[in-house]
Amino acid sequence: MIIAGHIAGQIERGERAVGSRLPSELELSNMWQVARMTVRRAIRELTERGLVRAVHGKGTFVTESRGEASGR
Amino acid sequence: MIIAGHIAGQIERGERAVGSRLPSELELSNMWQVARMTVRRAIRELTERGLVRAVHGKGTFVTESRGEASGR
Amino acid sequence: MIIAGHIAGQIERGERAVGSRLPSELELSNMWQVARMTVRRAIRELTERGLVRAVHGKGTFVTESRGEASGR
Amino acid sequence: MIIAGHIAGQIERGERAVGSRLPSELELSNMWQVARMTVRRAIRELTERGLVRAVHGKGTFVTESRGEASGR
DNA sequence: GTGGTCTAGACCACT
């Protein structure tokens, strides 16, 4: 997914700080001009890679960069 | 709802006496670490099942256990 | 609730046809200048009165006018 | 009321800007160590004097200083 | 000081 790769790159380059909130689903779907489901799939991809964590009612947050959490 | 089921179980097992007051919405939201509106949804569920009754300005009270109200 | 009463009136006067879709929650919240949760409370009222039915992912539809459903 | 007079003084001296939000009822009751009802009566006093406007779910806002709005 | 209503806005589940 292009969107997931783009955001992953931002996180890995440190352009999105650990702990910071991603734009909301609605904002991302407007920014990329895609449907909500497409945004959600991208975020799910990032979640599975351990880069972000979605918190119901609050937002989606950067958890780390370059998979620091697992196996270290 | 997990919270509603938990409290319903306490009432049905007699751990919460008929006529006793539940913790306030604020206390429950702190105990369960959820927003107050989520607590209110759980209490609404219990109210509809006839287990508790909320009284404005006073609190929420256990009305019965195991559906004693109807047909007695 | 004023909003619920207003929409109920439209349905009862036949201004909203049976089977037609209500404006979405987002549209209604813009139209009435209230939060979406307030719109949802109004729709919940209408649902309990049997006037509309909300279908997840599709919309909220007028089911009848003047309580035609029961006793027919 | 001492609290109302204190806040009115702040507004009239410009220490609370027009459009700014007052501390919430809970914050004010903690600050002054009084019950919520006492705070509400003070705010009601300020509302009747036209200094603030309470907006449900949002907060209480300074509308003006020295009664500029009416009859000017 | 409790329950009741509302705001603004997030993610979730579904079609």
Added chain:
DNA sequence: GTGGTCTAGACCACT
């Protein structure tokens, strides 16, 4: 792109 749930926190009404 809709309805469903949740967060955080405000004022309102009541006892």
